[in-house]
Amino acid sequence: MKRMFDLAAASIGLLLLSPLLLIVTILIKIKLGSPVLFKQKRPGLLGEPFYVSKFRTMTNKTDEHGGLLPNEERITKFGSILRKLSLDEFPQLLNVVKGDLSLVGPRPLLMEYLELYTPEQSRRHEVKPGITGWAQVNGRNAITWEDKFKLDVWYVDNQSFSLDMKILFLTIVKVFKSDGIDQQGYVSAKKFTGSTTAGESSSEDSYEKSRSSR
Numbered sequence: 453m454k455r456m457f458d459l460a461a462a463s464i465g466l467l468l469l470s471p472l473l474l475i476v477t478i479l480i481k482i483k484l485g486s487p488v489l490f491k492q493k494r495p496g497l498l499g500e501p502f503y504v505s506k507f508r509t510m511t512n513k514t515d516e517h518g519g520l521l522p523n524e525e526r527i528t529k530f531g532s533i534l535r536k537l538s539l540d541e542f543p544q545l546l547n548v549v550k551g552d553l554s555l556v557g558p559r560p561l562l563m564e565y566l567e568l569y570t571p572e573q574s575r576r577h578e579v580k581p582g583i584t585g586w587a588q589v590n591g592r593n594a595i596t597w598e599d600k601f602k603l604d605v606w607y608v609d610n611q612s613f614s615l616d617m618k619i620l621f622l623t624i625v626k627v628f629k630s631d632g633i634d635q636q637g638y639v640s641a642k643k644f645t646g647s648t649t650a651g652e653s654s655s656e657d658s659y660e661k662s663r664s665s666r
Contacts, residue, residue, distance in 0.1 A: 454616070461555060463549060466546070469542060473542060476507060476539055491503045495563055502560075504547055504560055509527060513525065541583055555616070568644060579607075584620065585619065586607040590603050
């Protein structure tokens with residue numbers, strides 16, 4: 453049932469949004485150049501890799517040694533607007549149609565994080581990753597990594613069609629409010645380097661909050 457809903461909703465969404473996607477594509481081409489899409493390998497269901505697609509929001513500016521500058525120095529005002537409105541996420545509807553992503557599920561993160569997860573945190577890969585998820589509507593990038601992972605695992609254990617509908621509704625609200633897009637001091641979120649004891653204890657508070665807000 454979930455796959456059928458994902459396929460139908462993503463296909464209809466791509467059709468209805470095609471004029472907007474065309475406009476964004478043209479603007480990115482003019483303001484940022486090619487490529488228009490940013491593709492990166494991410495872990496999917498059971499950690500199997502796939503390439504996620506997003507609209508490009510940063511330049512390719514490099515330092516004197518040829519290395520890419522930090523994200524904070526490459527993000528443009530136009531790119532910030534795309535992120536604020538979550539327009540950069542729309543190409544992931546193609547990933548949903550292909551079956552790599554679901555509309556709702558734990559966000560697919562970097563491949564390098566796989567070896568850093570605790571056994572409990574790695575359970576977030578027991579379901580297909582999603583464009584949005586329980587962690588995104590409960591803080592997004594404004595909460596700690598441990599909080600996010602606890603919320604992701606909570607979703608794995610409590611997933612249902614009604615919960616997915618609630619998350620999709622709350623996602624729309626979050627987009628209009630532009631809540632939790634960036635972590636303080638970072639363009640999006642600080643890189644995950646492994647859990648700490650303090651982080652694990654703070655995640656318990658977020659877990660209890662998620663249970664009471666359902």
